[in-house]
Amino acid sequence: MSYEHLLPPSWKPQVTAWLAEDTPSFDYAGFVVGDVEREAFLFGKGDVPAVLAGSPFFTEVFKQLGCQVEWHVKEGDTFTPVKHVATVRGRARHLLLGERVALNMLARCSGIATKSKRVKDLATGYGFKGIIAGTRKTTPGFRLVEKYGMLVGGIDPHRHDLSSMIMLKDNHIWSHGSITAAIKQARLVGGFSLLLDVEVRSEAEADEAIDAGADIIMLDNIEGDELVDVARRLKDKWRGQRKFLFETSGNITESNLQTRAINEVDILSTSMVHQSVQHIDFSLKIQKSAN
Known part of the structure; x- marks a missing residue:
C-alpha cells in the first residue's frame, strides 16, 4: 500500500x-x-x-x-x-x-519500516491483539520521513506533534499540582476533539486519571505481573462506566517484548522501532x- x-x-x-x-x-x-x-x-x-x-x-x-x-x-x-x-x-x-x-x-x-514490521510480527506471534506504536522521539526536521516509515512497516505512528493529542506526562502533572487538576485544565483548552493521554506511575494514579476522564492511561514503569494485575483490576472496576485504553511504554526491547505484549493493555508504544535502528x-x- x-x-x-x-x-x-x-x-x-x-x-x-x-x-x-x-x-x-x-x-x-x-x-x-x-x-x-x-x-x-x-x-x-x-x-x-x-x-x-x-x-x-x-x-x-x-x-x-x-x-x-x-x-x-x-x-x-x-x-x-x-x-x-x-x-x-x-x-x-x-x-x-x-x-x-x-x-x-x-x-x-x-530501516524504520523493517524494524517496525519485525516488532509487529513478533508481538503478533506472541498473541498480542493490540496496537504497536512508535513515539515522538524522532529526529528534528526528519519526523515526517520517520513516521512515514512506521506506517509502511505496519505500525501506528502515534502522535505526530504536540498539537496532535494531549499527553500529560509527569512534568505536566507535577507542575500543575495533581492529575485531576491537570486533566481539567487540558480539557478546558483542548475541547472534545482531542484524545487525552495521561502518564501514571501507580494503580492509584491510574484510578484518578480514569475518574477524571482520561481517554488513554499510560502505565509508566509498571511491568510484568503487576502490569497485568493493575490493568485487569481497573478494567473490571470501571467496566460500563468509563471508556479508556491502557498504554504501556518505556524500556521495551525485543528480548522482553513477550512480557510486555499482553492483551490486558491496548497500546504498546516504543521508540526501539525508530531510534538506533x-x-x-x-x-x-x-x-x-x-x-
Whole structure:
C-alpha cells in the first residue's frame, strides 16, 4: 500500500531543502562528469531481508533534478539483498547531485519500516491483539520521513506533534499540582476533539486519571505481573462506566517484548522501532555507456 497521498503540502519543499543543504555552493565533482545522459541502478544490499520505504521522497529528489525513477520493487514489499530495486535515468551530474540525499533518506526510512514490521510480527506471534506504536522521539526536521516509515512497516505512528493529542506526562502533572487538576485544565483548552493521554506511575494514579476522564492511561514503569494485575483490576472496576485504553511504554526491547505484549493493555508504544535502528544499505551505480 502506498501512503504518498497522506503527505502534507510541505513535503516537497523539505526535499528542496535537503538538496540545498547538500550543495550550498559549487558542485565541483559534478563538473567532471557533465551533462551526458546516463542510467543508474539502485541496489538494495546488506545481508538480511528488508522492507522498502520512502520511495515518494526518493522519486521527488530526482524529479527536482530532472531525472526519472522506475521502481522494480513496490513500497512496503520485503526484498532479499542484493536486489535491483529501481532504475534512475538522467544527466550524470544530476544523478550524482541526488545520490547521497536520496540514499541517506531511503536507508533510514527503510530501516524504520523493517524494524517496525519485525516488532509487529513478533508481538503478533506472541498473541498480542493490540496496537504497536512508535513515539515522538524522532529526529528534528526528519519526523515526517520517520513516521512515514512506521506506517509502511505496519505500525501506528502515534502522535505526530504536540498539537496532535494531549499527553500529560509527569512534568505536566507535577507542575500543575495533581492529575485531576491537570486533566481539567487540558480539557478546558483542548475541547472534545482531542484524545487525552495521561502518564501514571501507580494503580492509584491510574484510578484518578480514569475518574477524571482520561481517554488513554499510560502505565509508566509498571511491568510484568503487576502490569497485568493493575490493568485487569481497573478494567473490571470501571467496566460500563468509563471508556479508556491502557498504554504501556518505556524500556521495551525485543528480548522482553513477550512480557510486555499482553492483551490486558491496548497500546504498546516504543521508540526501539525508530531510534538506533539499523539502516538498510543501498547503493546507486551509474552504468557504463554502451558506446
